[in-house]
Amino acid sequence: MSSTILITIISLSLLALISAVILYFVAQKFKISEDARIDEVQAILPAANCGGCGFAGCRNFAEALVQAETFDGLNCPVGGAEAMGLAAKILGKVAPFVDPLTAVLLCNGTPEFRPRTSIYNGASDCRISHNLYIGETDCSYGCLGNGDCVRACTFDAMYMNNATELPVITDDKCVACGACVKACPRNLIELRKKAKKERKLYVACSNCDKGGPAKRACSVACTGCTKCLKVCEFGAITIENNLAYIDATKCTFCRKCVSECATSSIIEINFPSKKPKAEVLAESVNG
Amino acid sequence: MSNLLNISPSPHTHGKDTTKKLMYGVVLALMPALFTSVFYFGTGAVIVTLTSVISCITFEYLIQRFILKKPISITDGSAIVTGLLLAFNLPSNIPVAIIIIGSLIAIGVAKMTFGGLGNNPFNPALVGRVFMLISFPVQMTSWPVPAGFGTGYLDAVTGATPLAIIKEGLKNGESLSGLMEKIPSAFQMFMGKMGGSMGEVAAFALLIGFVYMLYKKIITWHIPVSVIGSIALFTSILWLVNPELNADPLFHILAGGVLLGAIFMATDYVTSPMNPKSMIIYGCGIGILTVIIRVWGAYPEGVSFAILIMNAFVPLMNTYIKPKRFGEEVKNG
Amino acid sequence: MKTFPSGGIHPPENKLTAEMAIASLPAPESVTIPVSQHIGAPATIIVNKGDYVKTGQIIATSKGFVSSNIHSSVSGKVNKTDTVIDTTGYKQTAVFIDVEGDEWIETIDRSDEIVSEIKLSSDEIIEKCLESGIVGLGGATFPSHIKLKVPAGKKCDFLIINGVECEPFLTSDYRLMVEKGEEILIGVTILMKALGVDKAMFGIENNKPAAIKHLTELSKKFKGISIHALKVKYPQGAEKQLIKALINREVPAGHLPVDVGAVVHNAGTAFAVYEAVQKNKPLFERVVTITGKTMTRPGNFLVRTGTPVRKLIEAAGGLPADTGKIVNGGPMMGKAINNIDVPVVKGTSGIILFPANESERAEINPCIRCARCISVCALKLEPFLLMTLSEKNMFERAEQEGITNCMECGSCSYSCPAGRPILDYVRLGKATVNRLAQERKMQQTATN
CATH class of the missing domain: 3.40.50.11540 (NADH-ubiquinone oxidoreductase 51kDa subunit)
Incomplete structure (x- = not known):
């Protein structure tokens, strides 16, 4: 009995020893020398692997950062300035300041404004309904409402609002990774510069049709009437293909265009409620 | 126009078959075998079947309702099929508690942990059965003798299955021809007059179900035919080599769970391969494994194990064995 | 008897109008003739607003190699050129013509005589x-x-x-x-x-x-x-x-x-x-079957292109109250249309009206891998796999699995017992794979 135990112990120990020796030599032979800083940089990245930086994952981005001469064009939208600053410190480089972004939906075609003209009954996928036909309304540019963007969002920052049949972006969860931008077959989501207090002011429309058809399809469509263009003092507004666009980097949130827009297609979010006109005037004169 | 038109991509019509219809079709195909087993095993068969079906449905409901918090789909019939098949694989005198444990394993472990209908790699009823066979070997292998309606439940008179008689006998050095005297004749076996699991004994009833499912196009012929064919072929070879040690092919096909396995278990949609080529490979694999287990293995019967082993190869077959595409190879003339 | 060997289905035939002789539908008050009634580049409009056109006159000429001429199907004044939702489901350019009389261009031989001698080379x-x-x-x-x-x-x-x-x-x-x-x-x-x-x-x-x-x-x-x-x-x-x-x-x-x-x-x-x-008669009218189980007078009509579907439905006994879907083409491969003002085009072989209870898709259940889609596929593809690959954006793998061979016949979706929208996703995958292949080709030519 005792000899059995002894033989077992010896043979197993021998086996372990031989395996250890083999493992040691193999590990030496196949050793890959990797820049230790990659691990360090990866540790400060958010590990969301969202692809918002343009790389496949955080590891690839960390490699790119370590190899890069300068940080120009490299940015982690999720980690933001904080993560980029830490990475720059590790690698002894300077992180350029990149405006934090947030996603906005360039369509406000709720059933109330944009009457339904048919009922989509196929697979619930925007790409399919976009390939199939104009959509449930007469607007061939607007939101199809099947929620591809919501499914694409890995940060739980979007949901479908059943009343408006449009997706809603939750500002404090949105990290501007751009997954929804890629998911939308009609390119209705834009990443815009984040303003303080989550304020947003933009043309919530993507309709490039002429004024008449656009307005027939949707009462809040931008008709490209150029009224806003004329009122803007900062040159932030451009009009192309019958569609106005407000440049977020130039916009000062004066909100003059909002009241000027005949179809209310320019929308403002998170602003304090409008003061009486006299006060606004006084403020703009003083400010 | 007041009401809006529906728009969807083509096709705009749909065939009449639904998952539900297919599942209830299988249930219907199992009915002849259920009636014969009630006829042979009496009260026990009724109690075992009811317990198994009800507990399978209940477990599916409870798991969907309280754990997965998903829509309830117990009406699609798949739980009923699992319950029936599990019952068919049990002796008719097995205690209710064991059946409930088996159902829990079948539905809870083999089916719902993988995400429910359509996602389970192994046949749930067989997983439940094999679990019970390993955990409760005594109860699972005391087979009541078919005695007609009068047969009681737990107090039924038990005997061995033909396969067990042969296996034991050969092990004890008895001659095969002597052993063949002890077991029922081929005709009796075809009619189901032998010891065994309650659903597997009546070959004719299972064949009625097979014909019905073929007629209704619920299954194709590929898997059952290749399972039975490969068993026949393999056992014929063994029989011709040494008829003193190996039983004839007809015995191998009629005894035990070959027909039940080939017709109802191996053809389970979810766990069987999807194109004809792999279906035949899969069927042959089951047949060969069954014979190997029967002839050389420790258990007298091996259909359940053979099917479960081949289930494991199905994803591999689906990935690497492809149908020849139309226009892949030009043959003119 | 001959047939193709593998796959295929037998949907109910429903040929309700088989014994109805072709009736000629008179020209409507106005027609809308889309300039893209064919595969390929849309034709270029050569008439202006206010022009008087005769039946059979060219109003748009083919542009590019794969394209086709478009002829006026009526005589009358060109009202405008505008966009209209046509059978493609999108807004397309079309010529609107107000009908005045029915004056055909002189070269057309309108007699019933059958000319059998072929003179042209x-x-x-x-x-x-x-x-x-x-x-x-x-x-x-x-x-x-x-x-x-x-x-x-x-x-x-x-x-x-x-x-x-x-x-x-x-x-x-x-x-x-x-x-x-x-x-x-x-x-x-x-x-x-x-x-x-x-x-x-x-x-x-x-x-x-x-x-x-x-x-x-x-x-x-x-x-x-x-x-x-x-x-x-x-x-x-x-x-x-x-x-x-x-x-x-x-x-x-x-x-x-x-x-x-x-x-x-x-x-x-x-x-x-x-x-x-x-x-000498250009293609400006065709036989269209207008049918549906709820139609009162289904039939086969000789229809001028550009006639609104509304007119056809009126000729066939009016729009049944519970119509839920109207399909241009057959029920297997046709396209559902948005409204009944969509014009008839060269490709309109039939207009089928489905009652509301037949116009909605079945509930989608999980795939049970019954392999019916594989057994009915005439091209021996694996539709269930192609669907999953497209759904998960795995287009490269889908290409290897032959997704571009699919002819979109719809047998897979038709026979799926779980009611899965197989073809919807396969079609999406096919379109995406074709687009990616084209992009690759363009990139190659750009780098060369």
């Missing part, structure tokens, strides 16, 4: 088809003149005429074959001359015995045309399946029928070719 026939705006009338609307030019280095052995009409409900080709059999066979002879072949095979499914009998009788007068009855099976009307059924040749994936020595034309196209070549 092969090249002249092809030129005539281009000029007359002939496109494939089976539904794909591929410009016919391109199919008539056999590419250099290739040889065409057979002309195959598709009289299969395997789609349920539709009977427009059947009526043409029964009523205009002789014209069709002359059209076939013209096509044979253009292609330079001496054998034509006419495939008709066995559920149309009257057409088979009639054409077999007539074909004795024509040299080289043989009529073949085929076993009923959908999708036999698909080009590749019909070639396989008739001459047992398999068109390789990504190739054209002419690569195996066959060219396929539809029976309706043969009739249009007859009219264009022998009667």
Whole structure:
């Protein structure tokens, strides 16, 4: 009995020893020398692997950062300035300041404004309904409402609002990774510069049709009437293909265009409620 | 126009078959075998079947309702099929508690942990059965003798299955021809007059179900035919080599769970391969494994194990064995 | 009896209008003629607002290699050119014409006399088809003149005429074959001359015995045309399946029928070719089946292109109250239309009205891997796999699995017991794979 135990112990120990020796030599032979800083940089990245930086994952981005001469064009939208600053410190480089972004939906075609003209009954996928036909309304540019963007969002920052049949972006969860931008077959989501207090002011429309058809399809469509263009003092507004666009980097949130827009297609979010006109005037004169 | 038109991509019509219809079709195909087993095993068969079906449905409901918090789909019939098949694989005198444990394993472990209908790699009823066979070997292998309606439940008179008689006998050095005297004749076996699991004994009833499912196009012929064919072929070879040690092919096909396995278990949609080529490979694999287990293995019967082993190869077959595409190879003339 | 070997389904035929003779639908008060009624580049409009046009006059000319001329189907004043939602489901440019009288251009021979002598040469026939705006009338609307030019280095052995009409409900080709059999066979002879072949095979499914009998009788007068009855099976009307059924040749994936020595034309196209070549009549009207289980007077009508579907429905007894879906084309491959003002185009083989209870998709259940989609696929693809790959954006793998071979016949979705939208996703995947392949090609040419 005792000899059995002894033989077992010896043979197993021998086996372990031989395996250890083999493992040691193999590990030496196949050793890959990797820049230790990659691990360090990866540790400060958010590990969301969202692809918002343009790389496949955080590891690839960390490699790119370590190899890069300068940080120009490299940015982690999720980690933001904080993560980029830490990475720059590790690698002894300077992180350029990149405006934090947030996603906005360039369509406000709720059933109330944009009457339904048919009922989509196929697979619930925007790409399919976009390939199939104009959509449930007469607007061939607007939101199809099947929620591809919501499914694409890995940060739980979007949901479908059943009343408006449009997706809603939750500002404090949105990290501007751009997954929804890629998911939308009609390119209705834009990443815009984040303003303080989550304020947003933009043309919530993507309709490039002429004024008449656009307005027939949707009462809040931008008709490209150029009224806003004329009122803007900062040159932030451009009009192309019958569609106005407000440049977020130039916009000062004066909100003059909002009241000027005949179809209310320019929308403002998170602003304090409008003061009486006299006060606004006084403020703009003083400010 | 007041009401809006529906728009969807083509096709705009749909065939009449639904998952539900297919599942209830299988249930219907199992009915002849259920009636014969009630006829042979009496009260026990009724109690075992009811317990198994009800507990399978209940477990599916409870798991969907309280754990997965998903829509309830117990009406699609798949739980009923699992319950029936599990019952068919049990002796008719097995205690209710064991059946409930088996159902829990079948539905809870083999089916719902993988995400429910359509996602389970192994046949749930067989997983439940094999679990019970390993955990409760005594109860699972005391087979009541078919005695007609009068047969009681737990107090039924038990005997061995033909396969067990042969296996034991050969092990004890008895001659095969002597052993063949002890077991029922081929005709009796075809009619189901032998010891065994309650659903597997009546070959004719299972064949009625097979014909019905073929007629209704619920299954194709590929898997059952290749399972039975490969068993026949393999056992014929063994029989011709040494008829003193190996039983004839007809015995191998009629005894035990070959027909039940080939017709109802191996053809389970979810766990069987999807194109004809792999279906035949899969069927042959089951047949060969069954014979190997029967002839050389420790258990007298091996259909359940053979099917479960081949289930494991199905994803591999689906990935690497492809149908020849139309226009892949030009043959003119 | 011949048929293609693998896959296929048998949907209920529902040929309600098979015995209804073709009736001519008078020109409506106004027509909307889209400039893109064919595969390829839209035609260029050559009329202006206020112009007076005659029936049969060219109003838009073909632009580019794959394109087709568009003719006015009525006489009257051009009201405007604007966009309209047409059968594609999107807004397309169209010419709006207010009808005044019915004055045809002088060159059209409007007599009923059958002209059987073919005077034009092969090249002249092809030129005539281009000029007359002939496109494939089976539904794909591929410009016919391109199919008539056999590419250099290739040889065409057979002309195959598709009289299969395997789609349920539709009977427009059947009526043409029964009523205009002789014209069709002359059209076939013209096509044979253009292609330079001496054998034509006419495939008709066995559920149309009257057409088979009639054409077999007539074909004795024509040299080289043989009529073949085929076993009923959908999708036999698909080009590749019909070639396989008739001459047992398999068109390789990504190739054209002419690569195996066959060219396929539809029976309706043969009739249009007859009219264009022998009667000088461009393609501006076609036979349309208007049908549906709830219609009071379904029928087959000779309709001018650009006529709103509304007019057709009125002629067939009005819109049933519970209509839930209107399909342009057959129920298997046709396209649902947004509203009843959509104009009839060259590819409109039928308009089918579905009651509300038949117009909604079934509930989607999980895939149970019953493998029906595989067994019905005539191209031996694995639709369930292609669907999953497209859904998960795995387009490279989908390409390896042959997604581009799919002809979108819909057998997989039709037979799926779990009601899964298989074809929806396969179609998406196919479109995406084709787009990615094109992008790759452009990138290659850019770097070279």
